[in-house]
Amino acid sequence: MNSSVRNGNSCPKESEENGNNETSETRYPDGTVKLRNPHIELMDQDILYHIALGSESHDLVEMFGDVKFVCMGGTPKRMETFAHYIMKEIGYKLPTGTTLMDISQYSYRYSMYKVGPVISVSHGMGVPSIGILLHEMIKLMYHAKAKDPIFFRIGTCGGLGLEPGTVVISDDVVDGLGNHYYSVPILGKVVKRPAKLEKKLVRELKALATQDDPYDTTTGTTMCAEDFYEGQGRIDGAFCDYTEADKQDYLENLVRQGVKNIEMEAVPFAALTHQAGIKAAIVCVTLLNRLKGDQVAAPKEVMNEYQQRPQILVARYIKKYLQTKGRLCSLDGHGSIAVKSPRRFKLVQQESQTFE
Numbered sequence: 001m002n003s004s005v006r007n008g009n010s011c012p013k014e015s016e017e018n019g020n021n022e023t024s025e026t027r028y029p030d031g032t033v034k035l036r037n038p039h040i041e042l043m044d045q046d047i048l049y050h051i052a053l054g055s056e057s058h059d060l061v062e063m064f065g066d067v068k069f070v071c072m073g074g075t076p077k078r079m080e081t082f083a084h085y086i087m088k089e090i091g092y093k094l095p096t097g098t099t100l101m102d103i104s105q106y107s108y109r110y111s112m113y114k115v116g117p118v119i120s121v122s123h124g125m126g127v128p129s130i131g132i133l134l135h136e137m138i139k140l141m142y143h144a145k146a147k148d149p150i151f152f153r154i155g156t157c158g159g160l161g162l163e164p165g166t167v168v169i170s171d172d173v174v175d176g177l178g179n180h181y182y183s184v185p186i187l188g189k190v191v192k193r194p195a196k197l198e199k200k201l202v203r204e205l206k207a208l209a210t211q212d213d214p215y216d217t218t219t220g221t222t223m224c225a226e227d228f229y230e231g232q233g234r235i236d237g238a239f240c241d242y243t244e245a246d247k248q249d250y251l252e253n254l255v256r257q258g259v260k261n262i263e264m265e266a267v268p269f270a271a272l273t274h275q276a277g278i279k280a281a282i283v284c285v286t287l288l289n290r291l292k293g294d295q296v297a298a299p300k301e302v303m304n305e306y307q308q309r310p311q312i313l314v315a316r317y318i319k320k321y322l323q324t325k326g327r328l329c330s331l332d333g334h335g336s337i338a339v340k341s342p343r344r345f346k347l348v349q350q351e352s353q354t355f356e
């Protein structure tokens, strides 16, 4: 067994500033992700079932070794749009006659695109769905030997006292009971994993919002609900045993506690990336002000424009990062699928990667 793979239950030391696990616990010296599960090393092959990839069936180092950013959001359409948008923003060129492809299309679960150093992947709705994807994306980063990847969630949410269309960068996350950890029943016991986000990354993202943006960008606590309706205090679900006044009291109490928005994935996203020692941030746009109503009634075009706002902020971060590293102009090629056969590698789709 690889000597640096530790007991998955070992308790990491905490770093005050970035809220991340001590890097020596979670990274190799070259920045690649350590997997805190000793069993994976012993397996003949690791099948990443829900993203339709495998550690032996695919050459994951060849396909994903250059990944720096993993961007995720609820819907396949948003993440396809983001893939095209980021391609334009970072000046990434596809080989003539090729188009972006959904790498995970045959999983029929999630959709995933790769644009140079950026992965854009859908996570579905809610805690279990993003939890499964995070396990597989973290393992993918490990198998691919990707160095210091950063994860972003680009989402939508309900705002509390904010103008619809406001961008919220989460600086803290709580569940529906106000807990700052992800509770997972494992082997019949509840395991609590701290849900923490990198404060420095929050500040860096906030600094990329400009006065010229025709909307506000703010930071605050995000509440992660287990449900869209009763779990978020809505009165328009199929069931409701409380009054409008009860709901209003509840939401106003959340505001007093610093909660700016409500969505459905923040806690596992923060907890599992933290557990893996991966820098991560959550950027969501508010579709409505929950203090004023429950129904998401904005027209489709308005909603589509709102959904671009977190993408714009994250794209600014990615561009700035690549500019700083002097890598913006050297991008060329295509996220291809490299299938490993027992004796030789076969490139299913032609690729020329000059990043890194």
Ligand SMILES: O=P(O)(O)O[C@H]1O[C@H](CO)[C@@H](O)[C@H]1O
Binding pocket: 073, 074, 075, 124, 125, 126, 154, 155, 156, 157, 228, 263, 264, 265
């Ligand atoms: O738009 P996404 O990213 O899916 O985020 C929000 O929207 C969904 C509910 O409509 C939940 O997944 C919630 O977290």
Ligand SMILES: O=c1cc[nH]c(=O)[nH]1
Binding pocket: 156, 157, 158, 159, 228, 232, 262, 263, 264, 287, 288, 296
């Ligand atoms: O109110 C909302 C809007 C989007 N997503 C949520 O989870 N809640």
